[in-house]
Amino acid sequence: MSGLKLGDLIFDPRRVVYIPSLKAVVCSGLLDALKVSIVDGLRAVLERVDAVIEDHRPESLVILGSFTQDSALRGLMRRWGKRTKIHLVADSIDSDARDLAETLGAEVHHELVWGQYRFVTQSSEQDAELQLFTVIGKPNYSVRVGRRPFGGMKLAVFLK
Secondary structure (H helix, E strand, O other): OOOEEEOOEEEEOOOEEEEOOOOEEEEEOHHHHOOOOOOOOHHHHHHHHHHHHHHHOOOEEEEEOOOOOOHHHHHHHHHHOOOOEEEEEOOOOOHHHHHHHHHHOOEEEOOEEEOOEEEEOOOOOOOOOOOOEEEEOOOOOEEEEOOOOOOOEEEEOOOO
């Protein structure tokens, strides 16, 4: 496995973050990427995610970004949901899409706090201060590192 290691985070060059302590791969915008056609690069996205899952063998896949009730969600669950637990994190969630995702076996979150990590799609400086790493999916893809989630150093990353 290659990539930049920062504490417990591994920034994989295939545009994902791997967290060994959680046995989780984190990516952003995957459902949007699965909506493109084969001609526009769908095959490359599928192969990249397959390779990430094969290399890291995660127990969970955390996907940051919006989602709707459509074939991309069904395809994601069919392809990777059998091998990994899928956590969808979105700032706004349609109730029909939530019901479908939960029926297919995914967990749906507005914000996911897991161990010392907090996963969101956009940063809000108004949130409670906790001793967490915050992984942000949009509008600017970044990881904030420091003793507090809203202080320290903000690193732009390559999640989309």
